[in-house]
Amino acid sequence: MSWSLKIFNKFPINLSSSIHARAFNSKAIGILGVPFDKGAGTRGTDKGPNALREAGLIDEIKHISSNIDVKDYGDVHYELMNTNGRKIHNLNDLSDVAACNKALADQVEKIIKDNRMPITLGGCHSIAIGSISGVLRTTTPDNLCILWVDAHLDLNTNTTSPTGNMHGMPASLLVKELRSNWPTIPELEWCKADLSLRNFCWIGLRSIDYYERIMMEQYGIKYFDMRDIDRMGIDKVTNAALKAINPNGDRQLHVSFDIDSLDPLFANSTGTPAGAGLTLRECLFLMEEVHRSGTLSSMDLVEVNPLVGDVRDVTNTLNSAKAIVCAAIGSNRSGNSS
Ligand SMILES: NC(=[NH2+])NCCC[C@H](N)C(=O)O
Numbered sequence: 001m002s003w004s005l006k007i008f009n010k011f012p013i014n015l016s017s018s019i020h021a022r023a024f025n026s027k028a029i030g031i032l033g034v035p036f037d038k039g040a041g042t043r044g045t046d047k048g049p050n051a052l053r054e055a056g057l058i059d060e061i062k063h064i065s066s067n068i069d070v071k072d073y074g075d076v077h078y079e080l081m082n083t084n085g086r087k088i089h090n091l092n093d094l095s096d097v098a099a100c101n102k103a104l105a106d107q108v109e110k111i112i113k114d115n116r117m118p119i120t121l122g123g124c125h126s127i128a129i130g131s132i133s134g135v136l137r138t139t140t141p142d143n144l145c146i147l148w149v150d151a152h153l154d155l156n157t158n159t160t161s162p163t164g165n166m167h168g169m170p171a172s173l174l175v176k177e178l179r180s181n182w183p184t185i186p187e188l189e190w191c192k193a194d195l196s197l198r199n200f201c202w203i204g205l206r207s208i209d210y211y212e213r214i215m216m217e218q219y220g221i222k223y224f225d226m227r228d229i230d231r232m233g234i235d236k237v238t239n240a241a242l243k244a245i246n247p248n249g250d251r252q253l254h255v256s257f258d259i260d261s262l263d264p265l266f267a268n269s270t271g272t273p274a275g276a277g278l279t280l281r282e283c284l285f286l287m288e289e290v291h292r293s294g295t296l297s298s299m300d301l302v303e304v305n306p307l308v309g310d311v312r313d314v315t316n317t318l319n320s321a322k323a324i325v326c327a328a329i330g331s332n333r334s335g336n337s338s
């Protein structure tokens with residue numbers, strides 16, 4: 001099939017060739033919890049990592065296949081600054097966000113140096129700052145591409161953010177194009193991430209702030225929002241997204257997965273839910289394809305908030321989150337034979 005995205009008036013991609021699998025997928029996994037919620041306006045994502053463990057995540061990973069080797073590194077430790085919501089430069093709890101992410105970057109780097117694929121369990125989405133910074137210490141910005149699965153763009157800067165919540169800003173702290181839009185922030189001096197927006201693609205967008213929309217147009221950001229998914233279907237979207245950021249299949253892939261990309265039917269226990277989202281089936285397909293691409297090198301699963309909703313909501317959200325992580329590392333709805 002030769003079919004080009006041009007017909008949708010987006011960036012041109014030729015879908016005729018399949019993604020070249022590269023043997024990056026690691027059978028050795030390192031799980032890291034980040035019980036941190038201060039980048040969000042709603043409390044409770046700090047309970048995410050333990051809720052996932054108590055729901056049996058580690059055992060479910062072990063059961064995917066006999067050659068998966070998973071190690072739980074426990075939780076990131078950092079010194080709480082206890083600045084009680086103090087706002088600097090319109091950044092809520094900046095000192096805590098900075099301190100937690102600095103410790104997280106060190107830990108992610110260590111897991112990679114242990115030859116394991118880090119899977120970081122949030123926590124709010126601000127933790128992508130530390131997680132991706134850690135990955136970038138082990139590779140070059142050119143060699144890393146990012147799939148951001150989210151209802152939100154999370155590309156605000158301190159001046160564009162309507163809330164001051166740093167979980168709405170991680171992507172913008174990681175890209176060089178927006179560097180000059182940020183003031184000098186001593187607490188974040190260690191964050192030297194130098195990715196290009198061209199190496200990012202978003203999937204699942206449906207809640208975009210005014211200035212974020214302007215930036216999307218100004219920088220020609222690559223994305224497939226819910227409208228694109230409605231038009232094209234998740235199969236074409238997934239493969240076009242992977243091609244867009246990794247045309248030759250020779251880059252390593254980081255997936256930053258925000259559970260609020262899912263429709264609240266499947267993941268209501270999250271602080272900033274947005275209706276009319278991805279189904280669990282679409283997410284499983286997406287992550288199965290990510291696995292099949294052979295390029296996945298690291299992943300975040302963020303914004304699970306067990307304090308939101310009733311018991312049923314929490315159970316559904318945890319089940320969705322576990323299934324998404326497992327699909328990313330090889331659990332297959334068509335069955336696993338090893
Ligand atoms: N990771 C998230 N859930 N982000 C939600 C961000 C919401 C909004 N755009 C903000 O900047 O506050």
Ligand SMILES: [Mn+2]
Pocket residue numbers: 150151152258260261272303
């Ligand atoms: Mn989100």
Ligand SMILES: [Mn+2]
Pocket residue numbers: 125150152154167258
């Ligand atoms: Mn997010």
